[in-house]
Amino acid sequence: MKEFAYSVYLSEIVFQVKIAQQAASRLPVDPGNFDHIEVWCSIQSILGATANVSKILWPSLKKSQGRGEELRKLLGVDENSVIADRGIRNHFEHYDERIERLFQGKSSVSFIDLAFNPFKPQKWETPKYYQRAYNQVDRIVTFQNETLDLKEVLIALESIKTKCSAYVL
Numbered sequence: 001m002k003e004f005a006y007s008v009y010l011s012e013i014v015f016q017v018k019i020a021q022q023a024a025s026r027l028p029v030d031p032g033n034f035d036h037i038e039v040w041c042s043i044q045s046i047l048g049a050t051a052n053v054s055k056i057l058w059p060s061l062k063k064s065q066g067r068g069e070e071l072r073k074l075l076g077v078d079e080n081s082v083i084a085d086r087g088i089r090n091h092f093e094h095y096d097e098r099i100e101r102l103f104q105g106k107s108s109v110s111f112i113d114l115a116f117n118p119f120k121p122q123k124w125e126t127p128k129y130y131q132r133a134y135n136q137v138d139r140i141v142t143f144q145n146e147t148l149d150l151k152e153v154l155i156a157l158e159s160i161k162t163k164c165s166a167y168v169l
Helices: 002-025 036-057 062-075 087-093 095-103 150-165
Strands: 132-135 140-143 146-149
Touching: 002 036, 002 062, 002 150, 036 062, 036 087, 036 132, 036 150, 062 150, 087 095, 087 140, 087 146, 146 150
Parallel strands: none
Antiparallel strands: 132 140, 140 146
16 A cells, blocks of 8 residues: 555656646746746746645655655655755745735835846845845746745756656556
8 A cells, every 4th residue: 555655646746846847838038028927927836836746755744754754765865955945935825924024013114026137147146125036047036035946946856757757657
C-alpha cells in the first residue's frame, strides 16, 4: 500500500511541476507590451504549484514528516532546496495579513505594489516599501525585502520531475 501511495505523491509532484512550467511559459521576457494581470496570474500559479510540491516533500504535520523524508531521500532532494522555502508564496497567500501588519500603528506608509523593473539586468535593488515586484529580465519575484529567483525554482522543479518520472508511469 505504501508503494502505491508514494506513486500517487510522485504523480502529483509531476502534475504540479507541469502547472508551474506552463505558467512560466506565459511569463514575458520582453519588457515591451504585455498583460500585467497574466504576469501576476502566472507568478501566483508558479508559487502555488511549487508550494504544493514543497508540502509533499516537507509536510508540516508531524505524523507526515517521515513520509516527506522518505520521498526526499528517494528523489535525492537536498534539505536546503529552494523548493523547501514557502516564504514568498506565504506572503502572496496571506497578503491580507501582510497589509494589516504594514499599516498597523502607522499614520503614513510608503506603498508601491505590483511593480515591474525590466530594464536593469544587473542586481536589482528593490526598495523595502515595494510590496510585490517582479523583475522580468532576471525572473526575480520580490515581496518587501525577500526575493525568489524563479529560474532557480523552475530548474529545481524540473530536476525533481525528472527523478519522479523514473518511478511514475
